[in-house]
Amino acid sequence: MSGKVIIAGLGPGADDLITPEVQSALDEATDIVGYFPYVARVQPRDGLTLHGSDNRVEVDRATHALEMAAEGRTVVVVSSGDPGVFAMASAVFEALEARPEFHDLDIRVLPGITAMLAAASRLGAPLGHDFAAINLSDNLKPWELVEHRLRLAAQAGFSMAFYNPRSKSRPHQFGRALEILREECGPNVLISFAKDVTKPTQELLTVTLGEATPEMADMRTVVIVGNADTRRVGPHVYTPRYAKPSASSA
Amino acid sequence: MSGKVIIAGLGPGADDLITPEVQSALDEATDIVGYFPYVARVQPRDGLTLHGSDNRVEVDRATHALEMAAEGRTVVVVSSGDPGVFAMASAVFEALEARPEFHDLDIRVLPGITAMLAAASRLGAPLGHDFAAINLSDNLKPWELVEHRLRLAAQAGFSMAFYNPRSKSRPHQFGRALEILREECGPNVLISFAKDVTKPTQELLTVTLGEATPEMADMRTVVIVGNADTRRVGPHVYTPRYAKPSASSA
Known part of the structure; x- marks a missing residue:
């Protein structure tokens, strides 16, 4: 499996609060997963699939990200703020806990400016x-x-x-x-x-x-x-x- | 007074965790004030004066920044991490409290990735x-x-x-x-x-x-x-x- 999941923080709203680390991850992604308004903050481009989903389906969304990574995709799960503060990082690890076959996947969290x-x-x-x-x-x-x-x-x-x-x-x-x-x-x-x-x-x-x-x-x-x-x-x-x-x- | 003080967070260490907002502030600064190892992270250039100081002189350093801003300089006070989390922002406001003549100065805090x-x-x-x-x-x-x-x-x-x-x-x-x-x-x-x-x-x-x-x-x-x-x-x-x-x- 050469795919990966990157859980990235987009910061609170202003584009100049997105770190270069997160911008690089967005630039190399094949798939963006997240709540609709956060996915809408990512610039569309050829080769990039945007998967917006509704609020309150965090673990379903996280499982989808893990499944795509297992297929070799480079998946960026976007959060507003910092993904580790009341956001998507814990949801991805909750989903990972339920799916031992994914425990060896490359999963990284990239911090952001939290609200x-x-x-x-x-x-x-x-x-x-x-x-x-x-x-x-x-x-x-x-x-x-x-x-x-x-x-x-x-x-x-x-x-x-x-x-x-x-x-x-x-x-x-x-x-x-x-x-x-x-x-x-x-x-x-x-x-x-x-x-x-x-x-x-x-x-x-x-x-x-x-x-x-x-x-x-x-x-x-x-x-x-x-x-x-x-x-x-x-x-x-x-x-x-x-x-x-x-x-x-x- | 057209000078200003910008208190900026350089993040925990990696350059790709410095926000574009902070990078822009560093690019427009005339003076950088901070603890030696943090000032050393700023790229020297013509027109930029670096004022490194020792640890535990936070309020002296902050007062110096206010004084330079009052003279019209664009002063960036650098912190590691986020300036609002156990770092320089509170020290600047402590110094400001002691100097009412500076209360109208343009002072801004730019967040960073805290440790x-x-x-x-x-x-x-x-x-x-x-x-x-x-x-x-x-x-x-x-x-x-x-x-x-x-x-x-x-x-x-x-x-x-x-x-x-x-x-x-x-x-x-x-x-x-x-x-x-x-x-x-x-x-x-x-x-x-x-x-x-x-x-x-x-x-x-x-x-x-x-x-x-x-x-x-x-x-x-x-x-x-x-x-x-x-x-x-x-x-x-x-x-x-x-x-x-x-x-x-x-």
Whole structure:
């Protein structure tokens, strides 16, 4: 088998955030596999077949990629952001686990700029100290576990980045998350909403937890919550690199 | 004032992980400011002045960048990895806070591939679910806070990435961190050591917490600890995207 699967991160949206490593992989691919809007970001050309698929079929899509690679194809599975952060890399390895005959396939993951770090850069440096990245969707884990993790992350004094904060199918959970954060952190901690980050439609908003409302987020938004030291300087939001001893009880 | 400060991430080491956005900034710079080995990664050219400085002078270096920008220069402050993750972005905003006369300066942060995500990509997808990023150095926070955060992150069931796990000046702390992780997570959770990730000298090692020893890490190593579900498949290490209800007590 000389085929391979490359799981590549396209970054959050702007073309100049695609690494040369990923661009080279796209240039040598015979097949591109991924969610429709991400596949649509790849330039069509002769010899390249685009396989767009719907959301929520990640393991089927990954299995298809493995099967084509086993036939000798050079398959690039595209993710937005970084494929290792709430994206396609784990889905490919889940599919691989179910198909031992593919365990010797050449599979590589190429990192990309993940949404929280793009959002942080546009805001300033709100993740400049210890932080946690949490997927707020309960599609693949119980909501109780999300609440447990929010409380412990707040008690640890982590800044936090939330992926998939809110969707039409679960409109109330993000409001509950905000309640928990206000309970654990108080009303004055800063929270930032970064929608369509690095795209022409980008919107950035920073308020306090006391001012935050659920409607400020949707599925195209990454949410970043600061720690007790996170502050504004000029138009920027940043978290200092240091933490005082008192922060351990924050 | 028409000068500006651009804080740019050079990624973990490989040139093909530098984004085109960052490359454009380097191409238009009049001055490059940073820690010596990072400045050495920038190609010298006519009209470009390189200002390398020593480690642990981050705020002095940042102030120098602000001062040059105020004089009309186009200054790029270079970080390895992503400037917003345990790197220069927060240091620049700390320096800015102390100098209100510079608050209107044009300051932009350009994201890069941070070491933990490059390491995760080379290992497989060990950060494929909720995770925490923790700087294990106690230069800027008390060691007790590090221990507190390790315990809460483990109790939350987060995978974890550790920056600056071990140095010559504090050789014993990483051993203590491993003890805490074994207490909280048990001996079977996977831990990976990624040294010089994406460089020609890259070394990757994955063992269990029971097998891990402090000597497996140094300051050039990023350490990634899985959660209770993190597993091997073929030569890869990955964390599934889902979590079972029982994981909330992990």
